[in-house]
Amino acid sequence: MRILLKEKKISNEKASLYIEYYKGYTKTEEGKIKHNRQMETLKLYVWLNPKTTGQKLENKEARRLAEDIYSIRKSEELTGKFGMVNPHKGKVRVIDYFNSLKEKRSGYLSNYGVWVTTKRYIDQYFHKSLTFSELTPELIEGFKKFLDVEATTKYGTALKHGSKYSYFNRFRTLVKAAYEEGYVTDVRLLKIKSFDEKEAKREYLTLPELQLLAATECKYPVLKRAFLFSCMTGLRWSDVHKLKWQEVRDEDGLCRIIFTQQKTDNTEYLYISKQARELLGERSAISDRVFVGLQYSSAITTELLRWSMKAGITKHVTFHTSRHTAATLLLAHGADLYTVMKSLGHRDIRTTQIYAKILDEKLKEAANLLPTLNIEL
Template sequence: MRKELDNTKATVRLRKSAYRKEWYLYIESYPVRVAGKDTPQRVREYLNRTITTPIWDKSRTARTTEATQTFKPKRDLNGIILCKSEIDQEACIYADSVRKLRQREYDNASLYSDTEIAQAEQKERLQQNFIKYFDKVADKRHRNSSVSIQTNWERVHVLLKMFAGDTLLFSQIDNRLAEDFKFFLLSAPCGGSKKGTISRNTASTYFSIFKAALKQAFIDGYLTIDLSAKIKGIQEQESRREYLTLDELNKLANTPCERDVLKRAALFSALTGLRHCDIQKLKWNEIAIEGNQAKLLFTQKKTKGVEYMPISEQAFKLCGEPRQSEQLVFEGLPNPSWISRPLRAWIEKAGIQKHLSFHCLKHRKFRKYQLTNRLV
């Protein structure tokens, strides 16, 4: 709620029915500040009353066309519309009584203190739908984020609707509701064609997203308390992460892959520790040669941090022949969602019996020796 303009005027008006010889009574107020609108609005409030016998003032024309001429209704000294019928006159008197109430509300609005206005605005925000707000926050914060991050936010949005329905008011959100949602996530179903419930670590990720949305709601003024700081997250289970030994990496290097760019990028990740998203967007103008040393100078997509990283001669050779400065180094490298199948086929072809993702390659424990690693 925003403070109404001081000169708002409420007036009883008539609107002709399109099908019958009768007129609807309504109150028109202008100018009025309306939430979500930058300019003053004309607000119409219909009173569920109609009249059929208004008296027209032939000296005051209203909207007139070449075919028709209309007039404004005649009013008494108090501004009440005059009618021939007693029943219609009572309806007009009722309409004017409602108009007086609305006028008083607009007049009193200018007398509100700053505290009262702030309280009224907060009360209005508490009646907003958190689930719709969550969707807007996801779009605003992660429009340019990775597909996996966007998918996680979309999944939490779906689970919120499963938990609370289409509407969850900010006024309903408190510690107890957050705890209830936490327990709901611990037994929430998997998405898509997968069966069963999500893992504890996935539930932990989803609940962290929920807390991030609560934090943003506090910053934006929808919540008066920072609930995200008061709510404990879901403890993750320690998971065993697979990684390659140096011998296994050599096996991969000596095994053909159906996608050459995938092989080069995977080995490059193992030798440099770069993420898939950073390798995928790496351009030739982000590689510099100083003396005999190749170096990377780029901005990480995930952390937005600037990296200045020397790389080994072998890692540089995996980049291929230098091309135009704005061209991608690993042009044609598939997105994560399309990389799993050819990567798994390549690993199995090398005789390695481990469940490895592209992400696992950069966690290889030998990567701190990246300047001296040599694959046979």
């Protein structure tokens, strides 16, 4: 595209200054040439034959302003506003740009993990030399189909819907950032829809199930203490695992935990029950971890399932089940949504409302549990 500063005679005395955007030409079926031009009227005018000093000054000022606007438009062309990719940015590799976005999230462990996994699938589908100038809607649609049909976990199983949604949305984040920074200019890249978001099933334990679990022996006592503690407090695995004694405050007969959430990097202030405090055990050095020996491993995951089955629980129990359990127990025993939201460290109350919806479904089921009466009226 060429950008030109021009003027057009509008009367015998004056001309109008304007900018022409010339985008080439096409040929009709009859062989006629059709030029593609767009005009931007600047509303600046010059005298064709200035006679006075005043008219000459008006011309000088009008042309100066027109040149300034013309310079701005040329600069905008270089940054891609008019559909012309900056040649230097267009040559940037997609994977390099993704890596830069990924590393900006390195301080947030759980979110960073999703970015790392997304990169693994990008490496599998796209050629490592792919640049932004080569990125097309068709390629992005192909990546979406790859996640939906072909991609597998490291264990060889198909991706769950929530995983597809998360990974593809990370790639869409890349495309949006690249568009805003002038690496791509094709707006069609932004219009590719993600997977439909489906509400994930939240497995949780009822109070009777939790009591069964508490009364059942576990191969790893530290796992039992940590899991039950999370059921009573709602702390995530990452926060339970790294919890140190300096974050546990025993004050005036109460216990409060002051910690930084691993996922959100927010500081939280959480009062815990007397029984939850007992699960922490005896205090040691402030820099010591509370749950010494608790490590993420396949052995721990397997034992958690084995322990649950030994207690007679047939649900698929993971450590995160404890967090869901804490939320549903709080709501079932009278806590309001705002209190539960603050206890779990949710940023959006809509996340907490999902647990209220779970309880509503259980109440509907309970309505049909009463025996049928023989009623004579």
